[in-house]
Ligand SMILES: *[C@@H]1O[C@H](CO)[C@@H](O)[C@H](O)[C@H]1NC(C)=O
Ligand SMILES: *[C@@H]1O[C@H](CO)[C@@H](O)[C@H](O)[C@H]1NC(C)=O
Ligand SMILES: *[C@@H]1O[C@H](CO)[C@@H](O)[C@H](O)[C@H]1NC(C)=O
């Protein structure tokens with residue numbers, strides 16, 4: 001009998017390997033606080049390792065920025081049609097000669113195996129098809145949007161290597177399909193509620209984040225699930241050392257396309273701000289990140305830390321302006337609405353743009369834009385009791401930044417993910433380790 005996995009009965013967790021915990025659906029992970037502490041510690045470690053890699057990348061991309069301009073201009077994108085970039089057709093991705101052959105083969109293999117699984121189950125009530133599930137169940141601690149999504153190209157590579165069907169299932173704040181959907185001819189990663197029988201030996205073996213997902217995925221478990229792996233840097237090394245160019249953004253779009261409601265929001269925002277793909281650049285400002293100077297001042301407060309915050313924000317815009325001089329627009333996104341408000345309403349940039357327009361000197365002035373910032377972007381892990389639609393803006397900003405040419409970002413994975421989605425070739429960090437600023441000179 002096929003029953004909804006939602007109603008699967010909790011069983012006691014049993015340890016199957018030293019570093020793997022078998023976690024049947026619905027079981028709360030009690031008594032693992034030490035694990036969480038260790039996880040947090042390793043997460044922070046992994047984070048800083050990630051930063052180091054980023055800084056090297058930036059130093060390179062900084063030098064290559066002007067070269068990147070050339071490359072992108074000749075990419076032949078139909079800029080009048082942002083929808084074709086927003087829902088980048090699968091055929092276009094797979095025909096990109098930069099995308100390795102295994103990706104094309106995996107798309108076809110995934111389709112066949114997924115079908116085989118359903119056929120097997122109908123005919124025999126069992127199947128030897130194996131799965132790798134990226135999950136965020138109700139009681140999982142999945143982190144923010146980038147924690148949940150940034151490893152996906154790596155997961156695809158691992159699923160390919162270990163002959164597993166890659167699936168994605170979220171229950172918090174709602175199904176991922178509310179925001180992102182697979183394309184019809186792409187990789188169908190959805191997990192319908194009745195996909196796995198209730199009462200079988202299928203255990204949802206969970207590989208905890210501090211464990212070796214790579215090793216576990218090669219093991220025997222039929223269904224292996226993972227929350228976040230911190231393996232984005234492995235995929236970056238693979239791109240750099242083996243593929244020889246960035247393919248992350250292509251793989252991501254092969255998997256994820258905006259849902260109808262997300263798509264119409266993105267398009268109406270881009271239309272109202274007159275943003276053409278690749279003709280604008282973006283600035284991401286993660287301001288509420290608890291760096292020492294903020295923590296020691298009793299936590300984030302725009303009013304109290306205004307001079308510090310506006311200094312960071314001004315520098316960030318300078319970085320974007322250096323990265324992409326004379327962009328038509330610079331799109332600003334932040335976890336602090338007050339910071340956006342400051343930039344768009346009070347900063348020198350707005351005064352100078354007004355002056356420049358008056359004197360018809362558009363060239364040198366920086367035109368900042370943002371979508372409605374009256375409501376702050378909530379953190380998908382920390383914000384409580386919100387309706388799923390209230391997280392839409394977080395996805396909206398991610399995609400809009402990802403359709404621009406360059407991204408200047410600060411702390412945190414979200415800005416880095418947006419930068420990767422923009423193609424990863426024209427990227428700069430305006431704030432690095434521990435929140436320190438990478439000083440950019442004012443555009444002239
Ligand atoms: C399918 O198999 C499970 C055990 O693996 C069993 O509990 C269930 O009743 C079976 N369903 C059918 C329709 O045979
Ligand atoms: C993907 O799987 C194929 C077939 O197993 C293998 O030849 C290829 O090397 C894999 N790709 C990567 C990047 O590991
Ligand atoms: C994915 O598969 C499910 C059935 O398992 C189906 O209902 C859905 O339409 C498929 N989605 C796409 C985009 O093919």
Ligand SMILES: *[C@@H]1O[C@H](CO)[C@@H](O)[C@H](O)[C@H]1NC(C)=O
Nearest residue numbers: 348349351352365366442443
């Ligand atoms: C704004 O214009 C003033 C005067 O023209 C100039 O000194 C200043 O550097 C400009 N500021 C920015 C942020 O461009």
